[in-house]
Amino acid sequence: xxxxxxxxxKSSAYGGSGAPGVPACGAMTITARMASTPEMLAxxxxxxxxxxxxxxxxxxxxxxxxxxxxxxxxxxxIAGACDGLPRDGLGEAxxxxxxxxxxxxxRLRAAVPAEHAAAVHRGATSQDVVDTALVLQIGRAMALxxxxxxxxxxxxAVLARRHAMLPALGRTLLQPAERVSLGMRIANWLLAIDAAxxxxxREHRAASTLAFGGAVGTLSALGAAGPAVRAALAxxxxxxxxxxxxxxxxxxxxxxSALGIAIGATGKLARDVALLMQxxxxxxxxxxxxxxxxSSAMPHKRNATGCQIALSAAIRAPGLVATLLAxxxxxxxxxxxxxxxxxxxxxxxxxxxxxAVHAMRVVIDGLEVHAAAITAHAEAVPGSVDPGExxxxxxRFVDEALALHDAAVVRRGAxxxxxxxx
Numbered sequence: 068x069x070x071x072x073x074x075x076x077k078s079s080a081y082g083g084s085g086a087p088g089v090p091a092c093g094a095m096t097i098t099a100r101m102a103s104t105p106e107m108l109a110x111x112x113x114x115x116x117x118x119x120x121x122x123x124x125x126x127x128x129x130x131x132x133x134x135x136x137x138x139x140x141x142x143x144x145i146a147g148a149c150d151g152l153p154r155d156g157l158g159e160a161x162x163x164x165x166x167x168x169x170x171x172x173x174r175l176r177a178a179v180p181a182e183h184a185a186a187v188h189r190g191a192t193s194q195d196v197v198d199t200a201l202v203l204q205i206g207r208a209m210a211l212x213x214x215x216x217x218x219x220x221x222x223x224a225v226l227a228r229r230h231a232m233l234p235a236l237g238r239t240l241l242q243p244a245e246r247v248s249l250g251m252r253i254a255n256w257l258l259a260i261d262a263a264x265x266x267x268x269r270e271h272r273a274a275s276t277l278a279f280g281g282a283v284g285t286l287s288a289l290g291a292a293g294p295a296v297r298a299a300l301a302x303x304x305x306x307x308x309x310x311x312x313x314x315x316x317x318x319x320x321x322x323x324s325a326l327g328i329a330i331g332a333t334g335k336l337a338r339d340v341a342l343l344m345q346x347x348x349x350x351x352x353x354x355x356x357x358x359x360x361x362s363s364a365m366p367h368k369r370n371a372t373g374c375q376i377a378l379s380a381a382i383r384a385p386g387l388v389a390t391l392l393a394x395x396x397x398x399x400x401x402x403x404x405x406x407x408x409x410x411x412x413x414x415x416x417x418x419x420x421x422x423a424v425h426a427m428r429v430v431i432d433g434l435e436v437h438a439a440a441i442t443a444h445a446e447a448v449p450g451s452v453d454p455g456e457x458x459x460x461x462x463r464f465v466d467e468a469l470a471l472h473d474a475a476v477v478r479r480g481a482x483x484x485x486x487x488x489x
Contacts, residue, residue: 102380103418104425110208111414117154119200120171122304124188125149127279130299131189134292141179141186148178148187166407167200168193190281190289190296194313194401198278201410202306205322208417209271215424216264216329217479222431223257224472226250231465233438234445234458235350243448249350249441251461254468256336261475263329268482270325274318277301280311283400314397319409326416327388333423334381337374340430344371350441354433376426380419387412387419 095108109115125146132142152174160170168188176184188196231250236243279297280286286293301308312318343350353373390412394405450457 099418102376102383103422104211106211107208107418107421110204110211110417111410113154113158115204115207116167116200117157117171119203120167120196121149121152122203123191123196123199124172124175126303127188127191127296127300128186129303130296131186133299134295136289136292136296137183137186137189141183144179144183145175145187148175152178166193166197168196171196190286190293191279192282192401194406195279195281195311197410198313198406199304199306201319201413202275202278203304204410205271205274205413205417206305208414208421209267212329212417212421212424213264213268213271215421215428216260216267219333219424219428219431220257220260220264220472220475222428223253223260224469226431226434227254227257227465227469230436231462232458233436233441234454235441236444236448243444245450245452246445246448246454246457246461248458248461248465249436250465252339254465256332256339257472258468259332259335260329261472263325263332265475266325267322267329270318270322274322275307276309276312276318277304277306278312280313284311284313286311313401313406314399316391316395316397316406316409319406319413320391320395323388323391323409323413323416326413326420327384330377330380330384330416330420330423333377333420333427336427337371337377337381337423337430340434341371341374341378344374348440348444350437350444352435352437353430354435356429356433373426373430377423380423384416384419387416 095105095112099108128137128142128145131137132139152171157167157170157174161167164170172188176187179187227250229250230253231248233249235247235249235252237245237247277297277300279300281288281293286297289296298308340351340353342348344352352369353371355369390408394408397405452460
């Protein structure tokens, strides 16, 4: 793990020490770090964005050379310029220009021999750079989030099996209801997380298409070679090929919505644990970790800090998802203000999702189960269903949920998604 997105070997696009009033490491604020993880924040920091944008320009030159649109010498010169491009000041220049692509392309053209300058960015437009860079950053982020969701589901499956027959008091509308089991409650969390993981993976696949259409989406500047160059560029970047989606933002909105649902599903788990952790109930507790969950004013308190992180994320996520949905009606062939709003929102959603899942994995891993309190509360309410029948029904629920999870694990293995430490 690096110390942060601007750790050793990484300088800010704003300049090594930061421009006045601008942090040298914009993504790694204290508040951002409290809500997410260094690894996920690094997927959307300045260095990651520039890496992705330069990968687009480097591989575009290679694809153009493959189809004789530019010379191999020009492609080699552009690749060298991408690899050695000075990055200081690009943040300020992008803010001034309104897009990163303008100063980036200008700097690349200045870095290659004059006879190759026209080959830089041939056939592309600024939005192609920005959209494809975002897709590449999303790929890095999914490599973190997907396995974490899978690992959390596996943890929940273990707990559901372990506590399938531990009688618990079901609560509906926050009032005592019929008996269930702790395993049944955990199995319900498991089903939500498994479904969220599948949904995020599906929407990621839909959003993993190259963005390359040129000025108005038709690749007109490349003539008949356009589709072949696009296919080559998609292959070189490891993305799906397809028509430009400059003003069709359904894939971005779909992925953002799936992230919001995953955050909400994690928040549901956190809400339940926090409720059951109240001393008046005392059925569950977050693990006791030195320096975590205390109070600056009341030393007797043991706060549900992991749950707090997930619940805060669940409160923030709906507004972010709404921003992506609001950005969908974009004007004509390329819009103004809509797609430009998406990258920061997607980065924040990934940050919140990873932070929430990571926090709840720690909670689940060390979850304290106070069986005596759980059983006492269950036995204190008579209910209208025979206790044995109620527990049998809860066990059937657990068995069905675990069978569905086992099937999800098989599909996950076929897709190559492996949880950390598996």
